[in-house]
Amino acid sequence: MPNVNPDVLRWARETAGLDLHDAAKRLGISDTRAIAGPDRLAALEKGDGEPSRPLLLKMAQHYRRPLLAFYLPAPPRRAERGEDFRTLPAEYGQRDAALVDALLRDLRARQEMVRSLLEVEDEAKELPFVGSFDMSGGSKQLAKAIAQTLDFDITQFRRGGRNEAFAYLRDLAERTGVFVLLIGNLGSHHSTLDVELFRGVALADPVTPFVIINDQDSEAAWSFTLLHELAHVWIGRTGISGANPSTAIEVFCNDVAGQILMPDGEALRDDALRGAPSDQVIARIRQLAETWQVSHSAVAYKLFREGSVSRDVWAEVSGIFRRQWLQNRAAARERNKDIEGGPDYYVVRRHRLGNRLVGLSRRMLAEGALSPSMAGRILGVKPTNVYALTGAATAGASGRAA
Template sequence: MPSVNPDVLKWARETAGLDLEGAAKRLGLKDTRSVAGADRLAALENGDGEPSRPLLLKMAKNYRRPLLAFYLSAPPKRAERGEDFRTLPADYARRDEALVDALLREVRARQEMVRSLLEVEDEAKKLPFVGGFDINGGPKALAKEIEGTLSFNLAQFRRGARNDAFAYLRDLAEQVGVFVLLIGNLGSHHSTLDVELFRGVALADPVAPFVVINDQDSEAAWAFTLLHELAHIWIGRTGISGANPSSAIEVFCNDVAGQILMPEGESAREDALRGAPTEQVVARIRQLADAWRVSHSAVNYKLFREGYISREVWAEISGILRRFWLQSRAATRERNKDNENGPDYYVVRRHRLGNRLVTLSGRMLAEGALSPSMAGRILGVKPTNVYALTGASAAGASGRAA
């Protein structure tokens, strides 16, 4: 067996979203009197010695890499992420980039497995709406087309609570063939991806289009993000979107989402907000967000786009709303910290994966077209958990996948 390239060791750790201290802890590299575990790992990554096979096996497991990957002659190129539509914060670090790259690699791999499964089972049908809209047609026309394809009803969307509104919209998107996943980390809170790094991902594949929404964002924002990413799929632009729209594509997709959830004309009675004190604008934004079942940020952006508040006011209120949200999230986490009776694991998993992906995997398991190990890779769980997660019968999966 050839020797291990130390550059590959460093690449594998960084693309797993781990710093030296975190990786050393996972790998069981303990501190000694003479050297810290993180320093021992750093020495290996600098070519000072070579990891033992047991340590390599631990690296393969914790870095989520096949063992053979550590014997590559050089680190592979960065994962294909499509277009990058984000405007990143100034303190965007290499570890952050590695986390995003690991997420995109995982999502792309799962999407490709789903597409291959559909093709093998002769269920691969090209969806005409993927890439079927010319951006020159304008956001209003695309909003109308998406509404028609989904059979979206705004009154029904607003009928329940915000989580009901998102569930309704997600169900419509999945019914027409889009897989909608909620992912905000790589399996632990240590790999959490802030909304500033990514808000959504669209894979505009004509057979198995995927949308990923960062579930670290406010739940009230998920519906807007889903429609934003659906706009990407309709115009055939695969890529990753951030929290701050600045490119023409991002503004266009935001306008599409805004037109669907907050149709032009609904804010026509908001002339009183022109030049109003910030406190008055924020209070009105909260009222409208509650009525429209969207996030405060979405209303703030809509008022800016329709000219009721200036760019300066929009930016100021964006900062205020973000601080409110961070405080609210921190308070919620504090309340839930000692709660031992959290939600059921499988309920949470199904919610994050979406009904379309769980149902497809369960059906293919039951028919023997999908092995537990492959289902586990698609669903992001252990093979032993796939039957309980999908509700498929293990007895019926002894055919082709055995």
């Protein structure tokens, strides 16, 4: 095996979003009398010495890279991640960029594994709606096409609370063949990705389309984000979306989602909001959000797009709602930090992964078409957890070897 290129060591750490101090801590590189742990790692990245194989294995785990990547002759170019539809905040930094790249790399790998699995089992089929629409057809026509394909019933969507509404919409999307995941970090709270960095991702593969929603966002916003990303799937545009729509495609996809969840004409009597004070606008938005089972920001955006409120009012009330949500979230976390126990790990994990991905893994494990190690990579868990997570029969219970 050739020697490790120190440039690759540095590239792997930086693209994992880790500085020298964090990396040394995770890798267990401790201080000695002569040199601090981060400095020991920096020396390796400068070519002063060769990392041991146990250390390389740790690097592969914590940097989220295959072991063979460390023996590349040079750092590879950044993998294709699709288009970047975001308008990023000024404080967006290198570590944030590395975390987003690591997330997208992980999602791409998991999607490719699912597709390969379906192809091997002769179950791969192209879904006719992926890439079937052109933006020139207009947002209303695409909204109609998506609603028809999903068999979406707005009355059913609004019947329960917001969690029930999202569960209903997600189930419809997964029944059409889309994998819908809730992911807001890379496996720990240390790698949390704020909604300002990404709100959603669409991987518009014709066989295994993935939609990822940032679960750090308000739960009330998930349905809107899901439909926004489905619009990306329908127009065949893979990429990452942010919280602030400023490009033509993001405005278009927002209009599609808004048309499905809040059809034009439902707020006709809100012409009276033109020129109204902010408190009156906010009160009306709260009322509509409760009725329509969507977020306050979605209603505010819809009213702006319909001309019921000005751009300045939309920006003002959206900022107010955003600050209130952040305050409420911080207060909730403070209340819950000392509570023992919490929700069941497997229940939470299944919810984040979605029924389609968990169900496929369960069936393939039971049939022996999927090994626990591969299932763990697809599901983002340890191989020892896949049977408990999926509810599949343990190895040896089926006729085929896992």
